[in-house]
Amino acid sequence: MSSPFLQRHLGPGEEDQQRMLAALGYSDLDAFIADVVPGDILDSEPPAEVLPTGCDEATALQDLRDISATNQRRRSLIGLGYHGTATPALIQRHVFENPAWYTAYTPYQAEIAQGRLEALLNFQTLISELTGLPIANASLLDEATAAAEAMALSYSVCRRSGAKRFLVDAAVLPQTWAVLQTRAQPLGIQLDRIRPDDVVPDEQVFGMLLQLPGADGRLWDPTSLIAECHAVGALVTVAVDPLAQTLMAPVAELGADIAVGSAQRLGVPMGFGGPHAAFFATRDAFKRQIPGRLVGRSKDAEGRAALRLALQTREQHIRRDKATSNICTAQVLLAVMASFYAVHHGPEGLTSIARRIVVRRQRLEAALRALGFPLEVQPRFDSLVVDTPWAPAVHRAAAAAGFNLQVLPHGAALAEATGFGIALDECSTDEELKALIGALAAAVDRDPPALVATVTGDLDGVPLRSGPWLTQEVFHRYRSETELMRYIQRLVSRDLSLVHGMIPLGSCTMKLNAAAELLPVSWPDFAALHPFAPADQSSGYARLAVDLETWLAALTGFSAVSLQPNAGSQGEYAGLLVIRAWHLSRNESHRDVCLIPTSAHGTNPASAVMAGLRVVPVACDEEGNIDQEDLAARVLEHADRLAALMVTYPSTHGVFEPGIRSICDLIHQNGGQVYLDGANLNAQVGLCRPGAYGADVCHLNLHKTFCIPHGGGGPGVGPIGVATHLAPFLPGHPLTTSAGTAIGPVSAAPLGSAGILPISWMYLRMMGATALRQASAVALLAANYLAHRLDEHYPVLFRGPTGCVAHECILDLRPLKRSAGLDVDDIAKRLMDFGFHAPTVSWPVAGTVMVEPTESESLCELDRFCDAMIAIRSEARDIESGRMDPLNNPLKRAPHTMAAALADDWDRPYSRTVAVFPMPGQEQNKIWPAVARIDNAFGDRNLVCTCPSVEDLAEAA
Missing domain, CATH: 3.40.640.10 (Type I PLP-dependent aspartate aminotransferase-like (Major domain))
Incomplete structure (x- = not known):
């Protein structure tokens, strides 16, 4: 075998591959590939001379x-949107490193994604409560691109003759400014860097971006400037720090139309830049323009509360060239981590972390002034910057003590630095402050001052948060590790992932994510x-x-x-x-x-x-x-x-x-x-x-x-x-x-x-060139095997000149609409009763499913999926023949919940066994849909995208 790891990555072994080839009429894999891949592009062998030789995991x-x-870990006090954070061990073990969370797919099939959707709803609620804005999405890619999305939304909403200017705070993070420049240029948007104290918005302005706190650490009250922008019809976006927002008044109270930022410091490692969950919140008026995904509350066919992705007609693959954003994903796993971090700490814990940071920043300021560094008196949260001719010496001394500081100007070499910046975080301690102050003192040849014992810990000079916030029960109930562990696992049990079985999604390639790779x-x-x-x-x-x-x-x-x-x-x-x-x-x-x-x-x-x-x-x-x-x-x-x-x-x-x-x-x-x-x-x-x-x-x-x-x-x-x-x-x-x-x-x-x-490095290192080629060949083989088995039941819509498909195939379900009154969603929901996630539904052709098995699913699992699809076709024939009611049947009423199966009243003309155990042996390994079929239209008519508040619960009671 070309790679010791290959047998772990591939689902079908060599004997199973031969069975599949025989079923398709081929003697070997090479002959099969020669029929699938056009000869004028097929390589005789992979580029083995450049790729690594395959090896085992160890x-x-x-x-x-x-x-x-060879990476050197120094204590980073650079800030600029990336901070040290303490990931609770419980969240690292039960979420970040848990395949039930990281191998799940986008929650399009909401009935088997209720756990993930609830965690995302918690995230949206957290962001909405922090910013004061009623609509928050399920996360974006990073803070800089979220700011660019806000610019695009503002430009789209505020279309006025000649309005092309977008004002950008001079204190915006440097990477955000750079991404804004990239995004503005093709659209003909004029970016103007502004100092908020000096700007006067005019009719040429369609939007403005402010940063609180700024890259220089400054906090201030933008209320009057925001009002001036609104007076000329412009929208205002504020990029905020989530921990600072626990102390400051929500930016919505200051007039902001949009709030963006990064949830990285809520328990997610820096990871050299990502992935992190950016957030995007806005006013209700812009809910149909918000980029990315939005989780909303609805109800299922049995009247129970249920969650699903809301306003799905907004998605970019539907709006195509009329779209204002190309984002069709969310940083789900990282948003889920941030949401559990907030559940873990609650509002009191988050506020306490923020106050500790402020206290230590105030002590650091006092020490810097005692050492003679020029430091303007102004409101700050966690960061400060200092311009000084001593900057190169400061950076050298800090590095010798194990610290990385922000180099000013941004992008300059240490020897050319004219200043430095320091950003404290959740991991900062008094002992660390003493070591840092000692390094700063050595740089200017002074004795280090003692830490100031008494500081206020207050943010003076800026509007502060007043009254209770984040009052929803979920952020108060799970204080013990036992309870939080059980809550996490309870949500896991409401989801289907690769842990449970094959996810045959066309165009999405849900293949093995090996533990050694992760x-x-x-x-x-x-x-x-x-x-x-x-x-x-x-x-x-x-x-x-x-x-x-x-x-x-x-x-x-x-x-x-x-x-x-x-x-x-x-x-x-x-x-x-x-x-x-x-x-x-x-x-x-x-x-x-x-x-x-x-x-x-x-x-x-x-x-x-x-x-x-x-x-x-x-x-x-x-x-x-x-x-x-x-x-x-x-x-x-x-x-x-x-x-x-x-x-x-x-x-x-x-x-x-x-x-x-x-x-x-x-x-x-x-x-x-x-x-x-x-x-x-x-x-x-x-x-x-x-x-x-x-x-x-x-x-x-x-x-x-x-x-x-x-x-x-x-x-x-x-x-x-x-x-x-x-x-x-x-x-x-x-x-x-x-x-x-x-x-x-x-x-x-x-x-x-x-x-x-x-x-990906681990995957390529373990596989090597020959194994990678074989993996692709087996992916093609698996797709053609499925097409062969299912074609007589569901016609395969497209094939190549030799009658083969590629790595996926489209099954035509449209005839069932005419013969049995069945929609593609009926088959998708019925598959849940069989323990499967549906293939890609109604794309690229409405009324079809696109199936991609990948190379990592075993022949046994491929056959199990085929058996389920064939059994569903048999149920459809019962409708066609009149043996089953055209409206009250297992497909129309799928999926079937445990609650329905155990109810005293069973009003259906088919047995409970047919409903919930349609395949032999399912009694031993049943995956239960968490809710019955969800009413999407009801959810969109009654859009609610946050957790119920105490008042909501009281009213419902």
């Missing part, structure tokens, strides 16, 4: 431990680093990045890779910006047309519009392929302005289109570039390379193909690979690299969600 873990040891994410040498730590302290991350970039480039056939995009949507956007920058470098700024097949995922057109491109749709033929005649016509029509074609490969319809090379050639001949959406790369790794058959850019979903788990619906990493001519334009970052020809950053941190890169 070897890979030791190799990575050696790399991690283990290093918790290592302090990776988890505890600040993204702006000095480069000589993060050489382990640098090595990790170089390895991954090299390996991914080899697998995709590109010359360079950027790991910065922290989601697939960000990868799409970054890739298009790179193409746009290349056209601009050639004085072809007029090229602004982006051709997109009608079958493409909706984030594609949304990303194109955000990149300043004009979307022109291209038709698909009856086989689901790009209609090459229509493509040629659109290319001819727009040849002078053609910027790019966005194409998903294998196609969105689950087929290897044979004409991909000629498609790429046609675009290149007319001056355009080919952007390949890598959502389906799991069909290609080791078999064919996008860069070799004509693509210029490709984004990779590391949370699909390269084993980063979905985390309940959150993104992993969305890097892009590019051809040689585009490499100079890959995203830069002002705090770590010089600009050159690079586009601006698309994520807050230089390496995006660097903290989870060890997962």
Whole structure:
């Protein structure tokens, strides 16, 4: 076997693979692959000379431990949105490292996702209570991109003739300013840095962003400035610190329309920049413009309270090029961690942490003044900055004592520093303060002053929070570890994840997330680093990045890779910006047309519009392929302005289109570039390379193909690979690299969600080239096996020229609507009774399901899924024949809860056994849906997106 780990990663063993091949009429895997993958793009062998040799878990873990040891862990007091935090051991063990939480999918099938949805509702409630704004979403990617989303929302809402100016606080975090610049330029938005004391908004302003506290640590009352902005019709966004908000008046009381920020310091490790859950809260008036996901309360068919994703028609894959955002994910696992952190501490605990930070900051201020450092008297929360000619000496002394301080100006070398900044956090202690003050004293050759014993701990000069907050029961009930542990596990029991069985979601690749791959994410040498730590302290991350970039480039056939995009949507956007920058470098700024097949995922057109491109749709033929005649016509029509074609490969319809090379050639001949959406790369790794058959850019979903788990619906990493001519334009970052020809950053941190890169490194290190090729081949084999078994029951809608599908297949359920009155949702909900999560529903074709089994599911599990689908088809035949009532039947009334099965009254013309144990042996391993079918329309008509308050409960009682 090519890799000792391969047998752990693959579901079907060699004997099972032979059975599947025999069922399809093939003698061996090579002959099968030759029929599936077009010969003109199929590689004879993977790029073994560049990739590592496969190995076992212990070897890979030791190799990575050696790399991690080259990182130097210093105590980070840099701040700038990244802080030390104490993750409660209970949350680390039972949430962060628990596969029941990190292997779950997006909660689209809400009846088997109630636990995750409740944890996210707790998060939304926390953010709403902190900010005072009634609508908070289920999290975004990072604070900088959340601020950019706020700018886009403001621009969309405040469309006025000529209003193009967006005012940005001079004290905004530097990475936020950089991302805003990237996002504003393609849209023609004018950014103006302002000092709040000096600005007078005018009619040209559509929005403003303030930072509280600012990068300089300052707090102030923006009420009057916000009112001035409102007077000219502009919206105001305030980027806030969640711990500071426990003491300050909620920004909504100051007039803010939108609040954004990062929940990282609520129990989530820094991880060299991510992943972290950003938050976004706004007024009720903008609930249909809020980006990302929104959890709302509703009721089920039995009248019980239930949760689901609200206002789903807002989602970007529906709005397409009319979208204002391309975000279709949330940082679910990290938002869940933050919500449990708040449950763990409660409002009193959170406030106490904030007050301790203020007390120590006041003691530090007193010591700095005693040492002669110039420090303006002004309100602050946790941070302060000092301009001083002693700055280089201060940084040297602090480093010798084990501290990293913020270097001023941002991005300067230590020797060129003109100032320093210090940000205290939850982990700060008086003993640490003494050591820090000793280092500062040594830098100026003074004796260290004693800590001031008595300080107020108050925030003077800013509006303060008054009255009770976060009064919901969930934030007060679970103070003992026993009770919180049980609450976490109670929520786990209401969810379905890969722990329970196969999740056959097309386009989502729910494959094995091996424990050995996940283990290093918790290592302090990776988890505890600040993204702006000095480069000589993060050489382990640098090595990790170089390895991954090299390996991914080899697998995709590109010359360079950027790991910065922290989601697939960000990868799409970054890739298009790179193409746009290349056209601009050639004085072809007029090229602004982006051709997109009608079958493409909706984030594609949304990303194109955000990149300043004009979307022109291209038709698909009856086989689901790009209609090459229509493509040629659109290319001819727009040849002078053609910027790019966005194409998903294998196609969105689950087929290897044979004409991909000629498609790429046609675009290149007319001056355009080919952007390949890598959502389906799991069909290609080791078999064919996008860069070799004509693509210029490709984004990779590391949370699909390269084993980063979905985390309940959150993104992993969305890097892009590019051809040689585009490499100079890959995203830069002002705090770590010089600009050159690079586009601006698309994520807050230089390496995006660097903290989870060890997962993909481990996967590639353990697998090696040959095993990766075999994994892709088995993924294709599994999909074709399912298509073969299910085709006579549910027609497979699209196939390639040889009759094969790629790594997924689309089953046509539309005939059941005509013959039995069944909708696709009826089959999806009935699958829950069989213990399965539904495949992807009604996309890319309404009334169908898209099934992707991956290479990690065993033949036994594949057959179990097929048996369930065949049994459901048999139930549909009973409706067709009249043996079963067309309205009161197991499909229409699915899913069946335990409460319904045990009720004294059973009003259904089928047995309880048929309802809840439709498959033999289920009695031994039953997964119960937490609620009956949810009424989505009721929830949208009665939108409630926070936990019930004490008043709500009292009224209900």
